[in-house]
Amino acid sequence: SSTVPLSSTALPNVRWEDIGGLSSVRHEIMDAVELPLKYPELFKGSRRSGILLFGPPGTGKTLVAKAVARECGLPFLSIKGPELLGSYVGESEANIRAVFEAARSAAMSAAKPHTLNSGFESGQGYGGASVLFFDELDSLAPRRGETGHGDGVMERVVATLLGELDNGLGGGGDTANSSKSSSPAPHVIVIGATNRPDLLDPSLLRPGRFDRLLYLGPAKTKEACLQILLAQTRKFKFQDGFDRSEVLSEAMQSFPPTLSGADLSAVASGALMRALKRICDDVEEEARRINSIERVDDKSIDAVDVN
């Protein structure tokens, strides 16, 4: 039996408004994922595809995958490629099969729309589907014959992954069963992420597998940085009259020309920490002031007692 460290099957808490910029990625991925869920009849029999998000570290690939699941009200299962690689013969292949099985059963358990309700507004969820996210996909599916493993382990791992993708995605829509049975086959939406698409085995990118490639890059303009910072500081509380755009634009004058979302997140949390530090300093200062007044009062009380 496999003990795969799947990170979660809950509804993620990332919403589109938490993500700055990336609007074309958002539209493309939502069309790819949501339209077949919304209009299953229209998409019956059409080929399903996996989605590959690629780009440098910290550019929002994981965030986007979570937002898709969240906005469609689907369970989200996430796994890092290297975590599936076991040391026993056949263990990695078993792990891959187990992950797909877990995703299928999560999809089935979400079979009724709107029953998944950790904060999801009812009336907007889709049933019978789940999102399976493979981070660091390149480590799981490197080009066959170039892995440095002479024993064919990686070849078998890639073959297993391809087999699962073909089973889960390729058959088209809800399979022939759906016309006979009232319960359609579970729909696993597979999203992969990598910093190095060039390292992937090309068979993975063929039609019906990961054939939708979406690039996520760092922010290269002040406007793109501003969009990300505005999203990241969305929940910060500001004084009345505080103009975030103006203050952030001012602060960005000294930024380097290219920054990833993760770099900007460090800027936003740095600013928050400095603000909190200022508040703490003010509170401490106030506490010292009150304390010193009380000491003076104590002394005057003592003085009264002594006399």
Ligand code: ATP
């Ligand atoms: P890696 O390739 O290293 O796995 P990734 O592309 O999956 O990175 P994420 O984990 O999605 O990157 O993003 C890292 C962090 O950077 C996020 O938690 C978030 O704070 C911030 N971030 C990245 N992109 C954006 C964005 N477009 N808007 C808001 N925050 C962002």
